[in-house]
Amino acid sequence: MTFNPNEHQHLRYNPLKDEWVLVSPHRALRPWTGQTEKPAVEKVPRFDPSNPLCPGVIRASGIQTPKYESTYVFTNDFPALLEEGPEPEHSDDPLFQTRAAKGTCRVICYHPHSDVYFTNLSLGQVVDIIREWINQTRELGKRFVWVQLFENRGAMMGCSNPHPHCQIWASSFLPNEPRIKELNLRKYYDKHGRPMLQDYVKRELQNKERIVIENEEWIVVVPYWAVWPFETMVLPKRQIQRFTDADGAQIETLAKTLQTLVAKYDNIFKCNFPYSMGWHGAPTGEKLKENQAHWTFHGLYYPPLLRSASVKKFMVGYEMLAQSQRDLTAEKAAAVLREQPDLRFE
Template identity: 60%
Template sequence: ILENRGAVMGCSNPHPHCQIWSTAYLPTEAAKKDSNQLAYAARNGNRPMLVDYVQQELRRDERIVFQNEHWVCVVPFWAVWPFETMLLPRRHVLRLTDLNDGEVSGLAEALKCLLTKYDNLFECSFPYSMGFHGAPTGSRLSGESGHWQLHAVFYPPLLRSATVKKFMVGYEMLAEAQRDLTPESAAARLRELPGDRHYAGDLS
């Protein structure tokens, strides 16, 4: 499940919408996540990597943007985009269909809060690409998936203002990505913004 928001992200439809993609194979990004999570679980008593990771972030309390009873939003330490975030459930959850009613309500609250903070950052309709990754289904549904943890990722391109975006060019294309600000400072800026009041007023 993915969503692109804003013309700068190539979004051709101005209204909010998302896409659901399904393939008969595990795409590259999901395959990397699968192998890394599986390797971590094998080395750590079958504990899911992202379950351990969210506990580590909660203990450190440096990169958390928002949290409620069921969800934690962080700027991950490996973030490449300036205000990249990851949204994780507190308990071990494989797929969206495994969420209980409280987690569904908590997810709605978390999404509303995060997207409001994004818009408030530069007082604009904040562009991003986002998506959910969960345990594979289809032919892999009957296989071992306990190493997986459901999570959402947000990749927004804006850097310093509503009109200045980060470009992946030069060294970043030929060598490796570079950060323009630390994950901790990005998290602090987002955390300080209101998540319950939109800069444009009541949008309901």
Template identity: 55%
Template sequence: MAGAGSEPFQASEHQHIRYNPLQDEWVLVSAHRMRRPWQGQLEPPVPENIPRHDPSNPLCPGATRANGEVNPLYESTFLFDNDFPALQPDAPSPGPSDHPLFRAEPARGVCKVLCFHPWSDITLPLMSVPEIRTVIDTWAKVAGDLGAEYPWVQIFENKGAMMGCSNPHPHCQVWASSFLPDVPRREDRNQREYLSRHGEPLLLAYGRQEAQRKERLVLANEDWLVLVPYWAVWPFQTLLLPRRHVLRLQDLQPGERDSLAAIMKQLLTKYDNLFETSFPYSMGWHGAPTGSLGEAEAGHWQLHAHYYPPLLRSATVRKFMVGYEMLAQAQRDLTPEQAAERLRQLPEDHFRQRQEKA
């Protein structure tokens, strides 16, 4: 086995692995690989000629959806049952297994779609802060309503065709399930263990540390922090955290919802400005379990949102999770500190609005 090198360690130059205490996983950081030439796949440019209203688009006001229902002429948010749900409330049970290697359990739930805005040619960073606040209020209400029955309510947005989104209209999905999925199950276990060992919630302690260190901090206001996690996997991944101890979206106070809308607009504008494109990502909210699980002690939880954007070098070069990532563990090239610095330096006025003024 080769011995350690004699030169001093630099995170931006030397490979190393970093621990993710939220998921109990490691990520390989290899920042020197950013110098390699790119000869891989280039993504097509994002179309900019999206019509504001398309009667054939099933998410538009007044449009007819696949099940024959006609959308109302909504002027704000619009929540409805997914016409092709992955989870249904009345699915039969698979029954007992005849062997421990062939286990199946019941899976029931509800899937909804939430349109953010009546216009198809707009995205969250181009919406006003009050409009984003309305989205947040709707998130909180649906999380509370479905959480009264189901132990897990997953709010998530897939933005852009690169992330598998088939419809450009601004929207997200809400899946409520009768079971606790794998990722929140690991977060639940690791946050519980951290509280037991250290006497405070993991993400509350982590947010305080990042606010003090500042090297991975992207944005901050009186109630919220946006940072590139120390253990980030995706190139410009961010974590959105409340400063105080909050369990769930529905627990946010009115002022915290206002400041959340403001910091979301700032973050998503920076994302779009990074490569001057409508920045693709998958994002989602994680809070304490609800339903019957919500009756248990949940003080180890801290509400947070994950943003996972795939773009690496430009609007057309993305990060792929293949090979080593699929067979061994996650790996990234750009360090989290480098990513945070690039995001911090970006303007907070949207590039499209600057272009319109020019």
């Protein structure tokens, strides 16, 4: 038999993380007898007086959310990281080590209304959101080595508040995911003299098999090494190392790109497609002075849905104890996304 990547099991390498993913496309043909969940009927009011993210509502901390009119940023009332606090003593024990962890956590409300999102906001409003992302990254990046902007969309991803918002956690340390990327991006650059992800963009533009969206400034692809069924990566055509490097053309085009991507996601199963998304760029803080030419700024979307609006991919068993595994190939996932309309279903 001749190997066919869309039919036969194989391993794919992720050079960003020095990891492998098991691809088992033949399993997609099996009958499904797993868990199904009835999709929640999402009827979100424009304003909810009990929702702490709505303008004028008093939060659990006793602080009143102001009557904001565009984006609104505040320090999380119950943050995972604090800027001040006692530090543990240094230890060289190879088995029991503790280090200081300091930082801050903020919430960014996209809009005063709860019933809006990227697909029904104007392009200018999405540009304003992106500019706030950049402003926060710039401000926090002066003090912290890592600024992680992320969003959990939908209850399936643990988001209990339907108001459009994201979070930003800034830390005095480099978390595990960017720490591993830092090592592998630098190793590739030292060997080849070019940024890994810019080489990857060129190869994907030549191949076109995994491209979901392409415009003048950005491409969205299902990565060759994707783990989640409809995982995507947002990459710049022109090299930038951090969000703060993006110019006006890149910002405006990114706004349109994200509107289109969210619409395509929602159109797959005619639902508010759940996901966790975030952005990775070169470290900041004390590392701003270092040469970070090996880094390319990029976005990541990790949605759990697999077969319908109620059937998700579980990362359990083999995935937890051995390595990641997927049934749907990256190429088929990209084709499904690519074929979706650019405007969200009505």
